[in-house]
Amino acid sequence: MTVRLRSLAPGLALGLLVIDVVGILVLSVVTPSFLSTYNLFVTGRDLSILLLVALAQMVVLSLGQMNLSIGSIGGLVAIIESGLMVRYGVPVAAALVAGLLLGIACGVINGLLVYWTKINSFVLTLGTSYVFAGINLGITHATPFYHIPAEISSFGQARIGPFPVMAALTIALTLLLATFLYQVVLGRQLLAAGGNPLAARLSGLPIRRATLTAHAISGFLAAVAGTMLMAQLGQGQPTIGATWVLPSFAGPIIGGAALAGGSAPVLGTVLAMVLISLIDDGLVLVNADPFWVQFLIGALILGAVVLGRTSLSDIRAFLKISPGEPRGLESTR
Amino acid sequence: MSAELSPVGHEVRLEVSGIRKQFPGVVALDDVSLRLRAGEIHALLGENGAGKSTLIKILTGVYQPDEGEIRLDGTPIRFSSPHAALAAGISVVHQERNLIPQFTVAENILLERMPTRGVQLVDHAAVNRLAKPWIEMVGLDVKPATAVAELSVAQIQLVEIAKALSLQARILLMDEPTAAITPHEVGYLFRILGDLRRRHVALVFVSHKLEEVFELCDRVTVLRDGKNASADVAVADLDRDQLVTYMIGRAEVISKLPPKPKPGDVVLEASGLITVEGDPEISLELRKGEVLGLYGLVGAGRSRLARTLVGEIKPAAGDVRVNGAKTRIKGFREALEKHRIGYVSEDRKQEGLILLHSVRANTSITIWRRLVTFGQWIRRSAEDAAILPSLRQLDVRSHSLSQPVGTLSGGNQQKVSIAKWLAAKAEILIIDEPTVGIDVKTKSALHELIWDLAASGKSVLLISSDMPEVIRLSDRILVMRNHAIVGELPNTGQYDEMSEAIMARLS
Numbered sequence: 001m002t003v004r005l006r007s008l009a010p011g012l013a014l015g016l017l018v019i020d021v022v023g024i025l026v027l028s029v030v031t032p033s034f035l036s037t038y039n040l041f042v043t044g045r046d047l048s049i050l051l052l053v054a055l056a057q058m059v060v061l062s063l064g065q066m067n068l069s070i071g072s073i074g075g076l077v078a079i080i081e082s083g084l085m086v087r088y089g090v091p092v093a094a095a096l097v098a099g100l101l102l103g104i105a106c107g108v109i110n111g112l113l114v115y116w117t118k119i120n121s122f123v124l125t126l127g128t129s130y131v132f133a134g135i136n137l138g139i140t141h142a143t144p145f146y147h148i149p150a151e152i153s154s155f156g157q158a159r160i161g162p163f164p165v166m167a168a169l170t171i172a173l174t175l176l177l178a179t180f181l182y183q184v185v186l187g188r189q190l191l192a193a194g195g196n197p198l199a200a201r202l203s204g205l206p207i208r209r210a211t212l213t214a215h216a217i218s219g220f221l222a223a224v225a226g227t228m229l230m231a232q233l234g235q236g237q238p239t240i241g242a243t244w245v246l247p248s249f250a251g252p253i254i255g256g257a258a259l260a261g262g263s264a265p266v267l268g269t270v271l272a273m274v275l276i277s278l279i280d281d282g283l284v285l286v287n288a289d290p291f292w293v294q295f296l297i298g299a300l301i302l303g304a305v306v307l308g309r310t311s312l313s314d315i316r317a318f319l320k321i322s323p324g325e326p327r328g329l330e331s332t333r
Numbered sequence: 334m335s336a337e338l339s340p341v342g343h344e345v346r347l348e349v350s351g352i353r354k355q356f357p358g359v360v361a362l363d364d365v366s367l368r369l370r371a372g373e374i375h376a377l378l379g380e381n382g383a384g385k386s387t388l389i390k391i392l393t394g395v396y397q398p399d400e401g402e403i404r405l406d407g408t409p410i411r412f413s414s415p416h417a418a419l420a421a422g423i424s425v426v427h428q429e430r431n432l433i434p435q436f437t438v439a440e441n442i443l444l445e446r447m448p449t450r451g452v453q454l455v456d457h458a459a460v461n462r463l464a465k466p467w468i469e470m471v472g473l474d475v476k477p478a479t480a481v482a483e484l485s486v487a488q489i490q491l492v493e494i495a496k497a498l499s500l501q502a503r504i505l506l507m508d509e510p511t512a513a514i515t516p517h518e519v520g521y522l523f524r525i526l527g528d529l530r531r532r533h534v535a536l537v538f539v540s541h542k543l544e545e546v547f548e549l550c551d552r553v554t555v556l557r558d559g560k561n562a563s564a565d566v567a568v569a570d571l572d573r574d575q576l577v578t579y580m581i582g583r584a585e586v587i588s589k590l591p592p593k594p595k596p597g598d599v600v601l602e603a604s605g606l607i608t609v610e611g612d613p614e615i616s617l618e619l620r621k622g623e624v625l626g627l628y629g630l631v632g633a634g635r636s637r638l639a640r641t642l643v644g645e646i647k648p649a650a651g652d653v654r655v656n657g658a659k660t661r662i663k664g665f666r667e668a669l670e671k672h673r674i675g676y677v678s679e680d681r682k683q684e685g686l687i688l689l690h691s692v693r694a695n696t697s698i699t700i701w702r703r704l705v706t707f708g709q710w711i712r713r714s715a716e717d718a719a720i721l722p723s724l725r726q727l728d729v730r731s732h733s734l735s736q737p738v739g740t741l742s743g744g745n746q747q748k749v750s751i752a753k754w755l756a757a758k759a760e761i762l763i764i765d766e767p768t769v770g771i772d773v774k775t776k777s778a779l780h781e782l783i784w785d786l787a788a789s790g791k792s793v794l795l796i797s798s799d800m801p802e803v804i805r806l807s808d809r810i811l812v813m814r815n816h817a818i819v820g821e822l823p824n825t826g827q828y829d830e831m832s833e834a835i836m837a838r839l840s
Contacts, residue, residue, distance in 0.1 A: 183710055183711055184711070185701045185702055185705055186709060188698075188711065195687035195689055196688070198684040202685070203665070203698045204665050205666070206666065258689070
């Protein structure tokens with residue numbers, strides 16, 4: 001009879017925040033090099049990119065679907081952009097716009113396929129993932145486009161104090177996404193469609209538009225992440241995005257997303273990605289075996305999933321808190 | 334049929350007494366008893382929410398009773414799990430099927446006891462050979478190796494019975510076995526059940542349909558609001574009126590509703606509507622300020638008709654008119670936005686609400702588009718201002734607007750699923766089974782609410798299999814059976830008269 005509240009968003013976010021702060025304090029004390037300009041810059045830059053990757057997954061998860069092609073989209077966008085600039089001398093701005101539009105188009109293809117065929121998004125995006133990666137390899141034959149224009153590669157190295165400039169872009173996009181999902185009609189329709197597609201349809205919501213929007217945003221964020229990694233590397237590497245699948249899921253899941261859809265924990269995802277990069281960075285700094293990083297992240301995911309399975313009433317029963325009597329709404333405002 | 338096989342003198346197989354089962358906020362069963370003899374077919378009757386399913390789940394070990402005793406062959410017994418009940422020889426044939434569609438008939442029958450060869454390899458030949466006698470026993474004319482997915486609903490039911498028999502079931506619970514099969518198949522099923530009676534199997538037959546009780550059953554137990562309205566009465570000693578009285582109780586428990594204005598012009602009209610090719614034509618008129626009751630049993634085609642009216646199911650033929658204008662509605666969205674028609678689903682958990690989301694989001698979901706200020710932005714203050722009047726009008730009880738709707742009581746959930754249509758200013762409401770699984774007091778409050786809506790000029794198409802509900806609320810009553818409207822009755826409000834008139838249309 002109890003309802004499983006798989007998204008304990010506020011409590012979970014607070015817990016993650018505490019862990020993050022403690023982690024930062026501990027690393028600052030234990031390893032002085034943690035606060036070095038170089039370390040903050042490098043870690044911040046990786047985080048800026050991977051956070052977008054995680055958000056690209058989160059927005060599709062909030063619809064109750066998945067996108068396995070995030071990395072392939074990021075890679076394809078990066079090599080198309082760099083190819084246009086390097087091989088065809090297309091101006092930087094035009095190449096970037098083309099790349100971002102391509103990312104959105106890839107997302108829309110995913111969305112249309114899922115909506116039309118009703119086939120599970122896991123299966124479909126597994127397919128498109130191979131298709132996008134295949135186009136990438138077909139074009140590049142696995143050879144990077146070297147020597148991208150300096151405007152782009154210097155953006156990848158730019159910093160203000162120890163902070164990477166690209167972090168500003170990520171922060172802006174994160175805030176925009178949160179606003180969109182929580183405050184804008186289409187965003188809330190998207191969440192409702194994820195929470196219960198039948199109820200959303202019965203309430204007259206445009207399910208197709210919500211589906212396409214979620215996948216388009218996912219493609220767009222993947223494209224931005226691919227572009228940023230290209231800027232950081234200074235070249236259009238065909239391997240860009242190849243390792244993104246696991247972190248893309250780890251962030252939202254540790255952050256409290258329900259795989260069944262309906263929840264979009266932007267803050268949780270941010271804090272989870274901070275935690276993952278702290279673990280990553282910390283283990284490197286203390287000269288721990290880097291091969292154990294994956295193990296720790298795995299343990300984190302398992303912990304988050306078990307916690308997410310716990311219902312609010314289980315926790316209340318555990319803490320022996322009585323929910324009190326519900327009242328009429330006259331008194332609530 | 335029942336007289337010649339009267340089981341007088343047969344030993345009592347199962348005796349249930351003083352059963353009480355409470356769920357948060359509702360007593361589902363209170364001091365319920367049931368006596369079941371070998372070789373009898375025992376009808377378990379009651380309306381939706383009367384407690385039949387809860388009792389079945391207690392007998393099959395899904396729930397444990399809070400109080401009371403179960404005796405099997407005279408020995409007190411407790412079923413800690415469905416498995417324990419199965420081991421004791423109690424099987425249930427469910428409304429929702431329990432077979433694996435991709436597996437064959439034989440595999441499903443022997444699912445827990447697959448014969449193996451060598452190192453745990455399934456011996457398919459043996460599976461088919463061992464299952465065959467059971468398939469033949471229920472007269473099922475399919476090969477053992479046929480996939481269950483290829484069978485009809487009636488055939489699947491027979492497979493379930495075969496499976497139960499192969500498990501040496503001595504007590505077989507049939508949960509509304511005739512709800513979804515054709516009259517011809519019902520006749521066949523009854524012959525099989527008659528065979529089982531001769532083999533001294535004790536059968537419990539859950540049904541809504543009184544004619545089936547008189548045709549098939551030996552004894553009857555009726556539940557009403559979680560209590561025994563009658564326990565263990567011989568069907569031969571009953572007539573239809575008595576049974577109806579047991580099921581729905583006395584008419585005077587229903588309080589009077591205040592008078593409301595006479596219905597006005599026709600707002601929703603269907604003429605010659607055919608939902609599925611081959612079905613009869615359906616015509617109906619709903620007037621402004623009217624409650625039009627659509628009474629019928631589960632499977633009569635009521636929800637399908639409702640979905641056809643809003644264009645969610647494309648009609649094979651016929652017209653729908655809204656406020657006199659012929660229109661082709663293309664689904665829920667257009668129904669709401671163009672025609673102000675709201676559909677309150679009978680399944681509020683699956684189709685009505687987003688359980689994880691807040692009361693606020695579940696109520697305002699229908700009006701987000703209207704709430705936007707500049708751009709596409711929704712201001713929370715405007716959102717709350719738009720939904721609070723509806724929530725207050727329905728007296729929704731919650732801790733706050735941010736409380737997940739899934740944590741509310743059933744009655745409050747139902748109120749939220751109606752409130753969203755009020756917030757959207759729907760003028761025509763199609764309300765499907767509004768009080769299923771809702772306790773008596775909240776039920777009464779929901780009735781008053783529906784009445785008030787009609788009195789304030791909304792038009793309500795009330796779909797229900799709850800006869801007192803339909804008679805209490807409706808201005809007119811349409812009776813639906815086998816996908817056809819078989820009667821239109823002006824409602825006099827006289828319960829006995831109306832229930833008899835409705836029953837007459839159903840038989």
